[in-house]
Amino acid sequence: MTTGVWLVGARGNVATTAMVGARAIANGVTGTEGMVTERPPCDALDLPFVDSLVFGGHDVQSGSVVEQAEALHERNGVPGRAALDAVRDDLAAIDDRIEVGTARNCGTTVERLADEAADEADSLREITNQIRTDYDAFAEAEDLDRVVVVNVASSEPVPHDPTQYDTVDAIEAALDDDDPLPASSLYAYAALSAGYPFVNFTPNAANALPGIRELAERENVPHMGRDGKTGETLMKSALAPMFADRNLRVESWEGHNILGNGDGEVLEDEENKAGKLDSKGGVLDGILDEPFHNRVRIDYTPALADWKTAWDDVRFRGFLDTQMKLQFTWEGSDSALAAPLVLDLARLVAYADREGEGGLQPHLASFFKAPLGVDEHRLAAQFDMLTEYVARHTDARADAEGGA
Amino acid sequence: MTTGVWLVGARGNVATTAMVGARAIANGVTGTEGMVTERPPCDALDLPFVDSLVFGGHDVQSGSVVEQAEALHERNGVPGRAALDAVRDDLAAIDDRIEVGTARNCGTTVERLADEAADEADSLREITNQIRTDYDAFAEAEDLDRVVVVNVASSEPVPHDPTQYDTVDAIEAALDDDDPLPASSLYAYAALSAGYPFVNFTPNAANALPGIRELAERENVPHMGRDGKTGETLMKSALAPMFADRNLRVESWEGHNILGNGDGEVLEDEENKAGKLDSKGGVLDGILDEPFHNRVRIDYTPALADWKTAWDDVRFRGFLDTQMKLQFTWEGSDSALAAPLVLDLARLVAYADREGEGGLQPHLASFFKAPLGVDEHRLAAQFDMLTEYVARHTDARADAEGGA
Amino acid sequence: MTTGVWLVGARGNVATTAMVGARAIANGVTGTEGMVTERPPCDALDLPFVDSLVFGGHDVQSGSVVEQAEALHERNGVPGRAALDAVRDDLAAIDDRIEVGTARNCGTTVERLADEAADEADSLREITNQIRTDYDAFAEAEDLDRVVVVNVASSEPVPHDPTQYDTVDAIEAALDDDDPLPASSLYAYAALSAGYPFVNFTPNAANALPGIRELAERENVPHMGRDGKTGETLMKSALAPMFADRNLRVESWEGHNILGNGDGEVLEDEENKAGKLDSKGGVLDGILDEPFHNRVRIDYTPALADWKTAWDDVRFRGFLDTQMKLQFTWEGSDSALAAPLVLDLARLVAYADREGEGGLQPHLASFFKAPLGVDEHRLAAQFDMLTEYVARHTDARADAEGGA
Amino acid sequence: MTTGVWLVGARGNVATTAMVGARAIANGVTGTEGMVTERPPCDALDLPFVDSLVFGGHDVQSGSVVEQAEALHERNGVPGRAALDAVRDDLAAIDDRIEVGTARNCGTTVERLADEAADEADSLREITNQIRTDYDAFAEAEDLDRVVVVNVASSEPVPHDPTQYDTVDAIEAALDDDDPLPASSLYAYAALSAGYPFVNFTPNAANALPGIRELAERENVPHMGRDGKTGETLMKSALAPMFADRNLRVESWEGHNILGNGDGEVLEDEENKAGKLDSKGGVLDGILDEPFHNRVRIDYTPALADWKTAWDDVRFRGFLDTQMKLQFTWEGSDSALAAPLVLDLARLVAYADREGEGGLQPHLASFFKAPLGVDEHRLAAQFDMLTEYVARHTDARADAEGGA
């Protein structure tokens, strides 16, 4: 079974790192660290093999994945030289499968960066049709059993009134009227309406709009999002339950993130930053009962390149009114943290699709800062959901096999 | 129903802070932050009220709890002035219920500090008899329905060959022969043989010896331990599962603890430190699959007084072999972290005793660095065990009530 | 010789802590840690004694210094109970010497806080006359040999075009025309025109306006500023020379400050923050040769109260193009850091005044983030200037004495 | 003028990185960051050019500098690929100039690593003669105007009674009697007795023995040491004066170093660690007046490779007895920090030698943790000494030129 992975934002850091990594694993030059699906419980599922994944995608900046990978190596040391050398030809082949996308309603910063985007004059219907045509052509050309679309494009501004798009009909009307639907939702619409599973790794509206969710239900296509949980927010979801369970009342949680990659550059734009701050801030509010001072800062610091550094300062009150504190510094390669999750998610929604499980995929909550349709933000409890999902499927299989 | 809480090490920081806090809560001058039993799920259990707990205990240093509380306030600011003023009389009353304990086989450092300990010439039988007499006298004098013993005495050296005490008979023989059983085990023996529940909040051998465990089973008395999980190790048990579940391979985890209180002073002695390092180090090994560099340092730094500071440096390897890192600094009042758990544990073992649930109490695993009889070290999973225990008991009650 | 210290912002944290400290030292209940003038080299100068200083001041908020000191103790633990008890009566006496000041052009945040300020309708001339009358009355009532004015009032917005006030005449014209001169400059004008030495511990314009500086020269009155260097910026001025001298090229220096006191509250207002960010940022630019990424954030986090925490992240490039990093966390009581310097500065400008040394006092550069008239920002070099000043004066004295 | 730089420990990390860097600079593929002599004030001196330095040395481990440089690149990313490729041939040429040294009295750890050391049976006289022969042969073969010897070999145990070697005669006698003089002193003796300037970049005894110092005086050969000041200790010497000058009384300074390179491995041996801890600890004692808790830990953590990480925790007491704190984390490539200083020192002692300035070189104090013959540990004051030295020499030159 061959599975196609269509990456929106295919020349970005996350996409490039995901493709380099998948091909480096396929070529046996690196291990599978960082991939959740390569260890228990998920390794018990019958997932598409990493080395069988076929990549393609959309982008709005010219260039090539090979160049992007070289640049990542030069600036960050990730990927390493050996991995890069081993996958160069594979990347060149992928380059041929990257199509021109749309930068519609992505904000001025992205529009400025986009040197290769769908014609400004095109109607939204023309754009979504073209996107769907690209998906179909990929499936056909590569002779794929299944295509999943993963959005790893730049952060967009939050749409002005997202609630207005609360039905499929409202979405259809917005497409007809050239309403300012963001690009992410156009990609999601095109995918889900044609039966392609969709994952939103970004903080963008995409498939979070109620009308798009209704569409996915109606078409019974699996989808999930939003905003991959990779660093500071991952830490928060691991640590905040400790404070809650121990009855240590958090009084303030200050998070200061500095990063120097393309994502950081786009997030310099206050408009594009808003969605990110939302999903980052929400996790703590979802875990801690009582109100507290909750601030997240994201600052662009070019010297860090892709090595995102988060400094968090937590003050909490315990026994006898005693104020105490925790501070942590997390320093990780942003793309090396995100990329394996992109592969995990592609594999897991492909699996769900094969099992005929359409709609939201709550068992994937642990992957996201703002998991659609899930209120549980505690990391361990989210992992329990994944474990139970796997158990359900492997028990079913065992039963089936046992019965045979 | 009145419950007596007998604290071994009653004039120590943890004991004093627990008693100040309990009485400050009873007097309405502080809240219940830090107490696990005062929030869901445990608040649904029918536990002895905090303000009904009656305190007594053993110690081997002279002095008074009032003086100790004053000293804690002066050096650390914890307890605060208001709490201290509100409980002064209550503490004075407790002072009358503190008896002379034994420092047998506690190492030279503790023996040096002990200015008021059982006679060196006494046999172990004489000592355990006296201890039991003290427990009984407390129960009678205060007209208590139940007495639970909580060990919060200084760290002891690890006994030379703990496996030799693997049956009740071996313990009895050791008592007869004046074998070098550590003081903590004498307190545990005296308690469990007379039907008093026992909690070991220290890294000491106490009730961890197989023979003592057999005794508790035989007598059907609840007991649990060991080594309260309050700071760095608590953090480890919250964070390590994140690395494991995300397939981020930990390569080294360096923990450096500095503290300046009495516990720190005793731990300066390499002999006494060994047990502590064992229980601190074990948590990570119990969570992370693969071998890694695991070191814990504990250093005595008087300037910090009771404000223990831990600095941890974690290096882990993720996608594409990328090494990343997490560093954290935890700064907490050691006693304010530990004291509420002492109250929690006293209430929960009293409850188990009333329910007739003898032997080890695995649902209390989350409270301990090295939970007896439990291999699960992941904090959230340990809390799940507690939640399930509570659910079992509240459902049972609901059934019973429903049935009535 | 009795010296009066007139504090503008007399009920603020810094002023209150300075007065509590001075009186606690006078009463022998605390040491002189934190005071530069109490150790070499300055202790060799014949400075007014700390216990002889007489305090008074202006403020625009009602309340009392005693209450403020109590509040500081409750929220921060500083001052401690013993010091506070020892000085309560002294503070009450000072309260009688605090007059109503002006909040003119201090921005809306300060105006909102000011419940007791000079009449809005008064002309600038009326205001400056009243201020001077207050200074004179203090000198007379307390029979003082000398009065020095130290501005420790809240941060103000930066005046729109400070260069327009570049001569004494321009200042006089502005006063006549009710131009928007900030309150700090009114206090400075009133002081310097009447021969009272003036120190600006705030980031405010005050005596930094060229016209005010000309006035001080003309009247031969010592003055200095601006913005006391107490925490993160002090660290920067100690550390940046190390990078420069070792040819380690700083690429980015991110500073994130969180604080929860009144100063933090005022700095929440972007308008008032501007001046502070200027003086904080300037130090590094003054030490490091090459351009680099230099950002300072100041965030208000109430849970910290007066305990300002700075987190700095420095990336620098060394041999073979290697990027390395330094991160530090500084946590100090903001007022306990600033207050002793207020006493130091009062003593040192009083001394300069007695020596007839009018105009700017470059030897005091080490005390300020943005030392007026001094380009040297390296802490050690600034201390050398102080050492040389002291040497000059003590040698002169030795010569004089030797000659006698 | 060609200058030879003879590195004792020539295949170690520091030596290799110094040689790679010098040749990379010569080949124009990297800048001179990290070199003190390449910026003011030293760049005004007429120093030997970096690209004219000729390298040779001793070691006791087999292998080649090229292999060592490759290994450094693989493990640490430093040197980078481009630099390494550019200097490969140069390194191969240097390999031919590396001779077998002696591991005498270097402790069992070094002896175990040493697979290529002078015969155990040789007398000390035979060994020192051979060393001197190697120095001479290098000078002759490469037609060098001058040879300077820089010791960058592994840390040795501290000699049992260093004071016994307090005269040249005592040294000579020790050589005759095969007393346990450490290898470092043999290299120093051989160099200084033959007129070759000597720099001790290690914590080893070497030229610190009084008898060796007397020898250098007598022969009028410049020499200096000991223990290069590159990371945590550099920070201490920059920061401690700030506390002193501000009258902030340090109560404890805890330093925890973790590193994973060869130096770390040797320092695992308590014997070899002693000298390092001495020189690291001494800096603070030399700056801070009053006694305080001063501890330095060095732990071997292989995962860090050459990226040494120091965590320091400083508690200090300021105004009103307020305890405050500073914590820092320094993470640097150990070799990239040390290597440029090796080049600086070689150039500066070569210069001194040309100027006829024998004996200790106090103006080089800033380079060392324990500068021989210098009590000044404050970094800025040490840099002032360097600045004055340069001024003296450039003024002299200007005078000379002016006079011509």
Ligand SMILES: NC(=O)c1ccc[n+]([C@@H]2O[C@H](COP(=O)([O-])OP(=O)(O)OC[C@H]3O[C@@H](n4cnc5c(N)ncnc54)[C@H](O)[C@@H]3O)[C@@H](O)[C@H]2O)c1
């Ligand atoms: N790296 C992480 O840890 C992480 C975690 C969570 C979420 N994310 C999100 O993943 C996304 C990608 O991050 P990145 O670091 O790869 O950013 P990037 O800037 O390197 O890449 C984004 C790519 O998307 C392209 N793009 C922008 N708008 C597009 C459009 N409308 N259609 C098609 N392509 C478009 C850009 O040209 C660029 O190539 C961001 O939204 C980021 O917030 C990243």
Ligand SMILES: NC(=O)c1ccc[n+]([C@@H]2O[C@H](COP(=O)([O-])OP(=O)(O)OC[C@H]3O[C@@H](n4cnc5c(N)ncnc54)[C@H](O)[C@@H]3O)[C@@H](O)[C@H]2O)c1
């Ligand atoms: N504070 C924490 O966060 C924490 C966490 C886990 C475990 N613990 C453990 O709790 C224990 C108490 O810690 P602390 O900070 O209160 O120490 P402490 O030194 O302040 O108090 C210990 C007390 O025990 C007394 N004592 C010693 N040996 C005794 C004996 N044989 N019989 C009776 N009394 C004896 C001492 O005289 C002292 O009063 C230690 O073993 C410590 O390791 C503390």
Ligand SMILES: NC(=O)c1ccc[n+]([C@@H]2O[C@H](COP(=O)([O-])OP(=O)(O)OC[C@H]3O[C@@H](n4cnc5c(N)ncnc54)[C@H](O)[C@@H]3O)[C@@H](O)[C@H]2O)c1
């Ligand atoms: N604490 C430090 O470390 C530090 C360092 C450098 C500079 N400073 C500066 O010192 C000043 C005082 O800081 P703080 O923490 O005491 O602040 P604060 O808010 O506690 O006190 C300021 C006081 O000034 C009064 N005030 C405001 N405007 C006034 C006016 N026009 N006339 C008279 N009084 C006025 C306020 O009512 C208040 O009582 C601030 O400008 C701050 O930026 C403080």
Ligand SMILES: NC(=O)c1ccc[n+]([C@@H]2O[C@H](COP(=O)([O-])OP(=O)(O)OC[C@H]3O[C@@H](n4cnc5c(N)ncnc54)[C@H](O)[C@@H]3O)[C@@H](O)[C@H]2O)c1
């Ligand atoms: N890297 C730094 O920041 C720094 C700072 C100060 C001091 N130092 C000192 O510099 C020295 C070198 O450090 P490194 O990181 O290069 O260590 P390393 O272990 O990589 O190199 C030491 C080299 O010396 C060789 N050696 C050992 N004993 C010898 C002997 N008797 N004769 C000749 N060669 C011998 C070893 O074989 C090895 O090749 C150490 O003493 C270290 O303490 C390093």
Ligand code: NA
């Ligand atoms: Na769980």
Ligand code: NA
């Ligand atoms: Na200086």
